[in-house]
Amino acid sequence: MGFIYEAVDKAKRAIQQDCQYFTEYKKILDNRWNFMHSDLHSA
Numbered sequence: 001m002g003f004i005y006e007a008v009d010k011a012k013r014a015i016q017q018d019c020q021y022f023t024e025y026k027k028i029l030d031n032r033w034n035f036m037h038s039d040l041h042s043a
């Protein structure tokens with residue numbers, strides 16, 4: 001699972017370097033990242 005952390009970190013750095021609207025993209029990435037930590041089967 002470590003490769004996922006590294007990939008997300010790498011994507012954030014690339015977006016930050018190339019995009020002037022990084023804060024909006026960061027919010028989207030962080031929301032998706034937090035969703036990954038939720039239970040998949042919480043029925």
